[in-house]
Amino acid sequence: MIVLGIDPGYGRCGFGVIESNESAMNGWSHLASGVISTSAETEFSDRLLEIGDDLVSIIRQYKPELLVIEQLFFAKNTTTAMKVAHARGMIVYVAKKEGVRVEDVMPNEVKQALTGYGAADKKQMQEMVKTVFGLSKVPEPDDAADALAIAWTGATRAAYL
Amino acid sequence: MIVLGIDPGYGRCGFGVIESNESAMNGWSHLASGVISTSAETEFSDRLLEIGDDLVSIIRQYKPELLVIEQLFFAKNTTTAMKVAHARGMIVYVAKKEGVRVEDVMPNEVKQALTGYGAADKKQMQEMVKTVFGLSKVPEPDDAADALAIAWTGATRAAYL
Numbered sequence: 299m300i301v302l303g304i305d306p307g308y309g310r311c312g313f314g315v316i317e318s319n320e321s322a323m324n325g326w327s328h329l330a331s332g333v334i335s336t337s338a339e340t341e342f343s344d345r346l347l348e349i350g351d352d353l354v355s356i357i358r359q360y361k362p363e364l365l366v367i368e369q370l371f372f373a374k375n376t377t378t379a380m381k382v383a384h385a386r387g388m389i390v391y392v393a394k395k396e397g398v399r400v401e402d403v404m405p406n407e408v409k410q411a412l413t414g415y416g417a418a419d420k421k422q423m424q425e426m427v428k429t430v431f432g433l434s435k436v437p438e439p440d441d442a443a444d445a446l447a448i449a450w451t452g453a454t455r456a457a458y459l
Numbered sequence: 460m461i462v463l464g465i466d467p468g469y470g471r472c473g474f475g476v477i478e479s480n481e482s483a484m485n486g487w488s489h490l491a492s493g494v495i496s497t498s499a500e501t502e503f504s505d506r507l508l509e510i511g512d513d514l515v516s517i518i519r520q521y522k523p524e525l526l527v528i529e530q531l532f533f534a535k536n537t538t539t540a541m542k543v544a545h546a547r548g549m550i551v552y553v554a555k556k557e558g559v560r561v562e563d564v565m566p567n568e569v570k571q572a573l574t575g576y577g578a579a580d581k582k583q584m585q586e587m588v589k590t591v592f593g594l595s596k597v598p599e600p601d602d603a604a605d606a607l608a609i610a611w612t613g614a615t616r617a618a619y620l
Contacts (some may be wrong), residue, residue: 346552347552
């Protein structure tokens, strides 16, 4: 089973692709990870189009069964929050359109799943991503590591619920 | 020129299609209007898919050159605001993907364009939609009338800026 994790954003949108693998230490291997980035000089509607097109390419290349995407939590109704929500809605639509099942995870659920601690800091999370997938270093950039954590949380949800 | 106006939403998403017409009183005729609605019992990701699919059908049927969509303005960061932003991002993406130019309008800009008064009430707006397009009655439901007002504002923007 292949799972695609998404750390939603419009300037930087992290993605992480993992595959179930019985011989891997924690049952899942890292296949690919990275970030889809768009320029602040590009009109917002064109940024959405770019991210959507790149996401379609990733989905068609890796053929995930499940897309796991983090829920948004913003303390304030900022312009940024609304823009990330625009991108997130587009991403969910693109996944469904490509026939991929979509599941949400909450930020604290991801922390809990990786570190057993819902308030873990960013550094702890990244170290756990490296450990879980048996990587030689923390995947970069941060958004890619976050997306791998999100993918793993959704993929292994049945195991820790 | 054909213009599609969208009053964004996920439970009810209004649409209005208008066409430039020299013989029409105000230069534009009403072609079609209505609402795309989804059930609260449907999972949110499936609601996005339904709205997107219906929007693609409308775009392919009427072939608008321009899609005009209202900007969101919410005083509070409610769950509803974030969900509408999800739908709006998906709508903008679908339009761009179908090769349609996208323009935003602000709610007070729509009121100003139709009534010359940025704080007009809903009733005044709807009466003006009826008048502008020379219709025998106010288009229903409200979301459809709002979408026609949005389309007209974007379509005639050059005229009143």
